[in-house]
């Protein structure tokens with residue numbers, strides 16, 4: 001008998017396709033009431049839900065055959081976690097699927113606030129060309145404080161790497177800081193931050209966390225970005241701080257007043273604080289879409305499928321890709337690269353060309369492989385930010401996988417992966433300041 005999975009929200013098609021291919025029976029029900037679902041939930045081994053309704057004790061008591069609840073999103077707060085786990089139900093979430101989207105959205109809100117883009121855009125559309133009024137601010141030199149340094153907080157810190165900013169993080173867990181953010185006490189964050197970005201879950205401790213006392217504890221006026229949960233912030237207190245100037249501006253992807261399903265904003269009349277936010281030029285609002293991109297829709301679904309398959313069939317049979325498979329090159333600075341190449345050609349017989357020398361060899365499977373030796377002019381910027389005179393290049397099997405792993409392990413990753421027709425390149429730093437180039441080669445491009 002195949003395991004039956006009930007899908008309660010419409011998701012990317014890879015979810016249904018890949019679960020069916022793995023032998024699950026998919027049933028879709030996107031419209032029945034919670035009571036109607038409860039009446040039939042005993043037939044199912046799994047449910048896949050986004051945020052349609054709360055999975056409470058009553059629901060779980062009726063789900064007598066349930067093995068897993070998968071939430072196509074980052075958090076599990078709409079599920080009674082303790083009760084579900086006490087019944088042996090596995091809980092699956094997919095923060096890996098939308099953390100990049102949240103990092104980018106947080107940055108977008110911040111840059112938009114600093115550059116007054118929303119206001120300037122609105123004014124031009126209504127016929128006003130105000131340059132002085134819309135003079136922007138730069139992030140350069142500012143201190144960004146992140147509260148909650150998990151999936152989303154780390155992603156935002158990674159996006160900030162190209163800016164000349166100091167990034168601090170505060171978290172209740174010890175030792176979560178990494179190369180992208182220095183972990184500090186809450187007091188230090190409050191004394192230094194120019195910008196505060198929230199990336200915490202909604203828990204009894206973080207409910208209404210940002211209130212008047214919290215805000216006045218900051219040494220400087222600051223900017224607030226909230227992409228975590230609306231109820232982390234007391235909106236009336238935020239409004240008071242916007243009016244007094246203690247909060248300079250706010251980017252809010254989530255609102256205290258939105259519904260649990262995140263699908264609409266109001267159940268009753270609009271509260272006064274919300275009326276203020278809507279008319280304020282200091283505020284940018286978005287409808288809980290930080291993690292809601294074209295790419296994250298597919299990635300979330302894929303993460304969920306992979307985790308359900310791992311739960312039923314054990315970890316994938318696929319061995320982990322190898323990390324480094326060989327030396328890809330050795331690059332170093334030279335006073336006179338051309339003269340040096342001639343010397344190596346004459347005395348060591350290297351077959352030099354404009355780029356140095358390419359050594360050809362075969363790997364264990366008989367594939368052609370190349371390793372590059374190159375001298376660079378002394379004023380090259382290619383080895384930056386390393387101060388060293390040389391740079392190693394390693395051949396790798398799966399660059400995207402490796403860079404993701406290294407990032408999770410807290411290794412300093414430099415910039416984004418770059419893709420060329422001779423291979424993909426990524427860069428990291430070792431603890432002694434050596435820049436390392438990682439290359440997933442397409443050797444045939446050189447043949």
Ligand SMILES: NC(=O)c1ccc[n+]([C@@H]2O[C@H](COP(=O)([O-])OP(=O)(O)OC[C@H]3O[C@@H](n4cnc5c(N)ncnc54)[C@H](O)[C@@H]3O)[C@@H](O)[C@H]2O)c1
Nearest residue numbers: 074075095148149150151152171172199200201228290291
């Ligand atoms: N707007 C969106 O579209 C969107 C998308 C994804 C996630 N989110 C929200 O982002 C938030 C973070 O998600 P995540 O996947 O990074 O979670 P996570 O569990 O990976 O990280 C949260 C971090 O916050 C820390 N934390 C918990 N309580 C704290 C406290 N009181 N003070 C300081 N730190 C505390 C935890 O130790 C953890 O390191 C959640 O609220 C999630 O719902 C929003």
